[in-house]
Amino acid sequence: xxxxxxxxxxxxxxxxxxxxxxxxxxxxxxxxxxxxxxxxxxxxxxxxxxxxxxxxxxxxxxxxxxxxxxxxxxxxxxxxxxxxxxxxxxxxxxxxxxxxxxxxxxxxxxxxxxxxxxxxxxxxxxxxxxxxxxxxxxxxxxxxxxxxxxxxxxxxxxxxxxxxxxxxxxxxxxxxxxxxxxxxxxxxxx
Amino acid sequence: xxxxxxxxxxxxxxxxxxxxxxxxxxxxxxxxxxxxxxxxxxxxxxxxxxxxxxxxxxxxxxxxxxxxxxxxxxxxxxxxxxxxxxxxxxxxxxxxxxxxxxxxxxxxxxxxxxxxxxxxxxxxxxxxxxxxxxxxxxxxxxxxxxxxxxxxxxxxxxxxxxxxxxxxxxxxxxxxxxxxxxxxxxxxxx
Numbered sequence: 001x002x003x004x005x006x007x008x009x010x011x012x013x014x015x016x017x018x019x020x021x022x023x024x025x026x027x028x029x030x031x032x033x034x035x036x037x038x039x040x041x042x043x044x045x046x047x048x049x050x051x052x053x054x055x056x057x058x059x060x061x062x063x064x065x066x067x068x069x070x071x072x073x074x075x076x077x078x079x080x081x082x083x084x085x086x087x088x089x090x091x092x093x094x095x096x097x098x099x100x101x102x103x104x105x106x107x108x109x110x111x112x113x114x115x116x117x118x119x120x121x122x123x124x125x126x127x128x129x130x131x132x133x134x135x136x137x138x139x140x141x142x143x144x145x146x147x148x149x150x151x152x153x154x155x156x157x158x159x160x161x162x163x164x165x166x167x168x169x170x171x172x173x174x175x176x177x178x179x180x181x182x183x184x185x186x187x188x189x190x
Numbered sequence: 191x192x193x194x195x196x197x198x199x200x201x202x203x204x205x206x207x208x209x210x211x212x213x214x215x216x217x218x219x220x221x222x223x224x225x226x227x228x229x230x231x232x233x234x235x236x237x238x239x240x241x242x243x244x245x246x247x248x249x250x251x252x253x254x255x256x257x258x259x260x261x262x263x264x265x266x267x268x269x270x271x272x273x274x275x276x277x278x279x280x281x282x283x284x285x286x287x288x289x290x291x292x293x294x295x296x297x298x299x300x301x302x303x304x305x306x307x308x309x310x311x312x313x314x315x316x317x318x319x320x321x322x323x324x325x326x327x328x329x330x331x332x333x334x335x336x337x338x339x340x341x342x343x344x345x346x347x348x349x350x351x352x353x354x355x356x357x358x359x360x361x362x363x364x365x366x367x368x369x370x371x372x373x374x375x376x377x378x379x380x
Contacts, residue, residue, distance in 0.1 A: 023301060023303075023304075024303070024304070028268065028269065028271070028300075028301055028304060029266050029267070029268045029301075029303075029304040030252075030255075030256060030259075030266060030267040030268070030269070031266060032256055032259040032260060032264045032265075032266070032267060033264040035256065036260075036264075058248065058249035059248035059249040059252060059269070059271075062220075062249060062252040062253045062256075063252045063253060063255070063256035063267065063269075065220075065253070066220060066222055066225065066252075066253035066256050066257055067256055067257070069220075069222040070222060070226075074222045074223040074226075075222075076219050076220060076221060076222070077219070077220040077222060077253065078218065078219045078220070079218065079220070079249070079253075081218070081249075083273075110218075111213060111218055111219075113213075113214070113219075114213075114214070114218060114219040
């Protein structure tokens with residue numbers, strides 16, 4: 001997706017050889033016009049697929065998922081919660097996720113009320129690196145007996161193992177920008 | 191806003207006399223069509239106001255803010271972060287917020303890069319109770335020298351002191367549903 005790649009090149013910041021910061025348009029400040037272009041692109045990538053729900057994880061995924069949902073007949077968005085929430089029901093599906101950025105395990109949880117076996121789920125997230133968050137969301141969907149139609153990612157770190165792990169689960173991955181390397185402070189796309 | 195009030199009455203759950211759960215359409219599962227109606231209503235409430243940025247706080251505020259931004263010429267959304275983020279810059283504005291739901295203090299932070307003194311800010315959040323999150327966002331805006339045009343709230347607990355505290359700061363509050371009481375498991379609107 002050319003407009004996204006241009007944005008990454010002009011506004012992204014590379015830290016070390018593994019971290020790409022896109023705080024200025026994706027996960028701290030959000031460019032809503034760009035999110036609409038992203039929504040349109042995901043609609044093309046998952047054309048003719050029946051999708052009943054979009055699943056993501058807080059926090060950065062939520063804004064993307066809400067705008068993307070507009071391109072899929074305004075299907076409901078459900079976001080898995082990362083932190084113990086006192087207002088969350090006892091009945092939850094949960095999965096353990098390891099965050100490399102924060103170097104710790106955490107649980108993601110979704111109320112059983114909002115995913116069910118009739119659902120055809122599109123998982124949406126900002127980044128794909130080692131695939132832990134996406135695998136957690138696939139696990140939650142399958143605990144509910146739902147079908148996972150695919151995983152839609154804005155930026156994939158192609159040099160990490162996320163895609164392989166998700167495809168091993170038999171799930172299609174569509175990423176709008178795939179990064180081959182961040183070495184030498186330079187963003188190279190595949 | 192009638193459609194919102196109906197949704198609260200049909201899907202909200204009252205817990206005790208102070209907590210209203212709206213997990214099924216606002217802060218766990220999200221009704222994107224309703225968010226669009228909310229965006230349109232905020233546009234009416236803040237008509238003819240110059241707004242350059244929408245500020246909210248993670249996590250539930252993000253989806254609302256992104257959809258609302260579409261009704262304000264796709265201005266950028268900035269969300270304050272609640273948790274220590276390793277990828278956040280050293281240069282931040284921060285405010286201390288007390289959460290009654292979680293009974294503890296936490297800091298909210300926004301990178302100095304994304305709010306500046308030219309900004310006219312609309313603060314958006316899902317709930318207004320004691321006003322702590324909104325006051326924190328007003329403080330962050332003012333640290334940056336920005337103008338706060340107003341605070342737009344989806345559901346206000348009118349029996350708590352949030353509105354008074356914000357109006358004391360000289361900031362206009364617009365809430366789309368104001369709850370007078372949650373006593374006896376019943377939602378009464380003002």
